[in-house]
Amino acid sequence: MPFKPCDKCSVSEMALCNALGCDDLKRLSELAFEQSAQKGETIINEADPASYLFNVTSGALKLYKLLPDGRRQITGFLFPGDFMGIAMNDCYAYSAEVVENCTLCRFSRPKLEKLMRDVPDLEHRLLNMVSNELVLAQEQMLLLGRKTAQEKVASFIKTLYERSLRRNPLATSVPLPMSRSDIGDYLGLTTETVSRTFSALKKNGVISIPDAGFVQINDPDELEDLSSGC
Amino acid sequence: MPFKPCDKCSVSEMALCNALGCDDLKRLSELAFEQSAQKGETIINEADPASYLFNVTSGALKLYKLLPDGRRQITGFLFPGDFMGIAMNDCYAYSAEVVENCTLCRFSRPKLEKLMRDVPDLEHRLLNMVSNELVLAQEQMLLLGRKTAQEKVASFIKTLYERSLRRNPLATSVPLPMSRSDIGDYLGLTTETVSRTFSALKKNGVISIPDAGFVQINDPDELEDLSSGC
DNA sequence: CGCACAATTGAAAGTTATCAAACGTTGTGG
DNA sequence: CCACAACGTTTGATAACTTTCAATTGTGCG
Numbered sequence: 001m002p003f004k005p006c007d008k009c010s011v012s013e014m015a016l017c018n019a020l021g022c023d024d025l026k027r028l029s030e031l032a033f034e035q036s037a038q039k040g041e042t043i044i045n046e047a048d049p050a051s052y053l054f055n056v057t058s059g060a061l062k063l064y065k066l067l068p069d070g071r072r073q074i075t076g077f078l079f080p081g082d083f084m085g086i087a088m089n090d091c092y093a094y095s096a097e098v099v100e101n102c103t104l105c106r107f108s109r110p111k112l113e114k115l116m117r118d119v120p121d122l123e124h125r126l127l128n129m130v131s132n133e134l135v136l137a138q139e140q141m142l143l144l145g146r147k148t149a150q151e152k153v154a155s156f157i158k159t160l161y162e163r164s165l166r167r168n169p170l171a172t173s174v175p176l177p178m179s180r181s182d183i184g185d186y187l188g189l190t191t192e193t194v195s196r197t198f199s200a201l202k203k204n205g206v207i208s209i210p211d212a213g214f215v216q217i218n219d220p221d222e223l224e225d226l227s228s229g230c
Numbered sequence: 231m232p233f234k235p236c237d238k239c240s241v242s243e244m245a246l247c248n249a250l251g252c253d254d255l256k257r258l259s260e261l262a263f264e265q266s267a268q269k270g271e272t273i274i275n276e277a278d279p280a281s282y283l284f285n286v287t288s289g290a291l292k293l294y295k296l297l298p299d300g301r302r303q304i305t306g307f308l309f310p311g312d313f314m315g316i317a318m319n320d321c322y323a324y325s326a327e328v329v330e331n332c333t334l335c336r337f338s339r340p341k342l343e344k345l346m347r348d349v350p351d352l353e354h355r356l357l358n359m360v361s362n363e364l365v366l367a368q369e370q371m372l373l374l375g376r377k378t379a380q381e382k383v384a385s386f387i388k389t390l391y392e393r394s395l396r397r398n399p400l401a402t403s404v405p406l407p408m409s410r411s412d413i414g415d416y417l418g419l420t421t422e423t424v425s426r427t428f429s430a431l432k433k434n435g436v437i438s439i440p441d442a443g444f445v446q447i448n449d450p451d452e453l454e455d456l457s458s459g460c
Numbered sequence: 461c462g463c464a465c466a467a468t469t470g471a472a473a474g475t476t477a478t479c480a481a482a483c484g485t486t487g488t489g490g
Numbered sequence: 491c492c493a494c495a496a497c498g499t500t501t502g503a504t505a506a507c508t509t510t511c512a513a514t515t516g517t518g519c520g
Contacts, residue, residue, distance in 0.1 A: 069460075075368040
């Protein structure tokens with residue numbers, strides 16, 4: 001096992017720090033400020049100056065944008081290894097709120113940019129992460145624009161399930177820390193429609209809800225089919 | 231006016247080539263292969279190996295993803311200065327088809343990656359472009375998930391109008407090279423709903439259609455209001 | 461000029477949203 | 491430890507918006 005000088009971060013293999021040599025990792029870790037936050041806390045506000053870039057090390061967050069009348073679109077849920085803080089015109093493009101008590105690695109953006117000039121690997125890594133994020137955003141556009149309520153909910157559960165499999169290949173019970181209302185705002189549906197769709201999937205036997213905050217996947221193949229309308 | 235060694239590209243101030251010194255620009259231009267394509271041609275196919283990165287120099291394209299049953303989501307329209315070819319797992323994440331006869335600057339991905347190792351400014355520039363793209367994708371998620379048909383169409387026209395203003399600050403007539411069906415697949419609507427909404431906006435006097443393929447903006451402020459439901 | 465295709469308009473149907481009420485869960489204070 | 495309040499979830503009935511299906515009109519091109 002290679003020596004890991006960044007003692008602040010237990011998810012470095014999937015984070016910004018990945019693919020850096022020991023020296024560079026050390027320089028990056030010197031910039032990092034560890035921060036923890038409680039459920040409900042707002043970490044960044046849309047349109048505020050984008051002073052920091054964050055890396056999630058534990059817990060979960062939601063990113064969202066608002067319309068003037070309060071309608072909300074959640075653009076993503078963040079889990080350990082994910083980053084946030086991408087900006088346009090030096091302002092955040094979304095707000096971020098904690099869904100599940102979390103810890104974050106915070107980097108000053110100017111300092112990080114300075115380090116990136118010295119360590120091209122770091123910029124390369126960030127480019128990869130942002131590119132992946134963009135591909136996922138396009139997948140989400142397909143969901144929002146063209147899928148039915150059932151396909152949306154099935155896709156959402158499937159994505160969480162696959163993420164969970166990557167961390168624990170034997171798991172069948174998937175954590176579901178966000179509310180129905182959050183899920184609705186992520187999928188472009190109302191709370192009620194999300195709830196009804198969960199009920200329908202339970203009735204079909206595709207999923208069960210053993211405990212609040214978890215989904216159990218009984219029929220992964222059927223879930224897959226439902227998620228793209230096969 | 232600075233010397234521009236990349237004679238292939240008339241939009242370099244907004245493209246990949248921007249912010250490069252003369253030497254680096256020369257090295258980049260040596261990698262570029264100029265290519266032109268006719269309306270209807272498919273330039274890249276979703277899930278094909280991502281061998282190239284493209285920069286649009288003239289014309290227009292659409293990027294799209296398909297569901298198994300043929301439902302289509304257009305994830306973006308590309309105009310001069312835009313790039314395409316971002317990938318995940320070394321495969322394209324979308325297909326690209328020409329909307330209006332276009333010219334492209336094509337870069338071999340491995341060669342470009344090699345050059346990026348030598349020229350960090352280039353990678354920096356690409357990171358900026360991808361980051362902006364991500365912000366726009368999140369804005370589109372808000373549109374797809376939470377806006378009404380009228381808000382969607384008004385937002386779409388407004389975005390085209392603003393892009394057109396940037397190129398020609400006095401223009402009130404905006405080119406609209408894509409079909410109603412393309413617009414529908416971009417906004418998560420049917421052709422019929424798009425057409426009906428255009429008719430309603432004409433009736434209100436917000437827009438006119440002087441010639442096929444163009445929209446004239448009569449009331450930019452009202453358009454702005456309609457686009458976010460004020 | 462006429463054919464093929466795109467755009468528009470109309471009528472009916474369907475999916476999802478809205479409004480409303482009941483049920484569960486969680487956390488707190490008596 | 492229980493009771494209650496507050497909040498989130500579920501379920502039902504109705505309404506609205508958008509889609510679907512169908513027909514007509516308009517446009518571009520051979």
